Amino acid sequence: MSRNTVKTGVSVALAATTLLGLAACSDPGASAAGSGTPASSSSSSGVKTFNLSPQQDRVKATVDKAAAALVPDAIKKDGKLTVAVSPFAAPLAVYATDNKTPVGNEVDIAVALAESLGLEAEIVPTAWADWPLGVDSGKYEAVLSNVTVTEERKLKFDFASYRDDKLGFYAAAGSAITKVETAPDVAGKRVIVGSGTNQESILLRWDEENKKNGLKPVEFQYYDDDSASQLALASGRADLTFGPNATAAFKAASDAKTKLVGLVDGGWPLKASIAAATKKDNGFAVAAAAGLNHLIQDGTYARILDRWGLSAEAVKKSEVNPAGLPKK
Known part of the structure; x- marks a missing residue:
């Protein structure tokens, strides 16, 4: 990996x-x-x-x-x-x-x-x-x-x-969120992300851009256990997860509890x-x-x-x- x-x-x-x-x-x-x-x-x-x-x-x-x-x-x-x-x-x-x-x-x-x-x-x-x-x-x-x-x-x-x-943004299947493509799309959102990962680095840069433009900051959420993060998403305590798309896509297809709402290059802004x-x-x-x-x-x-x-x-x-x- x-x-x-x-x-x-x-x-x-x-x-x-x-x-x-x-x-x-x-x-x-x-x-x-x-x-x-x-x-x-x-x-x-x-x-x-x-x-x-x-x-x-x-x-x-x-x-x-x-x-x-x-x-x-x-x-x-x-x-x-x-x-x-x-x-x-x-x-x-x-x-x-x-x-x-x-x-x-x-x-x-x-x-x-x-x-x-x-x-x-x-x-x-x-x-x-x-x-x-x-x-x-x-x-x-x-x-x-x-x-x-x-x-x-x-x-x-x-x-x-x-x-x-590819990194993927996933929301609960019933979420009103349908698209995450750029920094403004995560403004004010509660996002689960892995600490010290490349996706966290990307999200931090997006958050800084939003704050400079007067938009609401991202609420970063961190979980050591995947079950806990999925529960947070399902219960509405989090809006999105952001991580490697391949494994998240498998999980979404396997239980239909989450949905893909956005893809980002793993090296953003580079491919x-x-x-x-x-x-x-x-x-x-x-x-x-x-x-x-x-x-x-x-x-x-x-x-x-x-x-x-x-x-x-x-x-x-x-x-x-x-x-x-x-x-x-």
């Missing part, structure tokens, strides 16, 4: 994994099981049920020969692509109901990317903090784990982008990219971007994001080493 948004992301992720009874850690591999089980379904109440079983029946990808030809020999010699994921935040990656198989958007993208390059994905669960050393040492050939591109990280790793880094991280200068990032663009062009990519509720974070094109967030 991007460390620019990790504090609120962790609390939401832990709540999701607790709710789903997901735990334990093991290396499950990454072969897709063709069970015919749908990725998700919606009820009349608007609640979306996601398929978190080991049997995923993933969207299949076709090989792009031109992209496959770009894969360095050192990587393709064994026919496998070793990809690290951090299975602790739905819908990005979590353990399935068997408590050992990683499932989620990042896993699906990794499997499809490998297939587009004529390789078999070998998914390796890892703690988020451990991926840099794993890539540097050659243990992982790629990492798909909600990693935000930064200029500092680009000094040590190469990247191929596959999602926009931030989520990307596959690879070893610096080994050539694989170019192949990865080519494979991802094949998935984008043939519609596989869009179907994967849709099945996990992440269409709002789709990119039109994968880029090698896109502009990263500046050093702080």
Whole structure:
């Protein structure tokens, strides 16, 4: 998970994994099981049920020969692509109901990317903090784990982008609030945000702008427990939550108790990219971007994001080493 948004992301992720009874850690591999089980379904109440079983029946990808030809020999010699994921935040990656198989958007993208390059994905669960050393040492050939591109990280790793880094404003489903796009939209609002996070920094800047323009200040609310923050929102003691969109979107779709009212770039006012991280200068990032663009062009990519509720974070094109967030 991007460390620019990790504090609120962790609390939401832990709540999701607790709710789903997901735990334990093991290396499950990454072969897709063709069970015919749908990725998700919606009820009349608007609640979306996601398929978190080991049997995923993933969207299949076709090989792009031109992209496959770009894969360095050192990587393709064994026919496998070793990809690290951090299975602790739905819908990005979590353990399935068997408590050992990683499932989620990042896993699906990794499997499809490998297939587009004529390789078999070998998914390796890892703690988020451990991926840099794993890539540097050659243990992982790629990492798909909600990693935000930064200029500092680009000094040590190469990247191929596959999602926009988005933060989301969410209100209670019955709230009269329908739109949050700019600073005036949060004036006088009671907003739950993670302390010390990138989203708090953005909200502080918006609040300062509002106060300079004579608008009401934001009432900042902080909760260590996600259940408490959700209760505050549901009871009307808070107006909005502001945090990583992916996990909040999953929760909103899963219980229909909240609604998305605004998206903000994770690096506001700069755009931030989520990307596959690879070893610096080994050539694989170019192949990865080519494979991802094949998935984008043939519609596989869009179907994967849709099945996990992440269409709002789709990119039109994968880029090698896109502009990263500046050093702080």
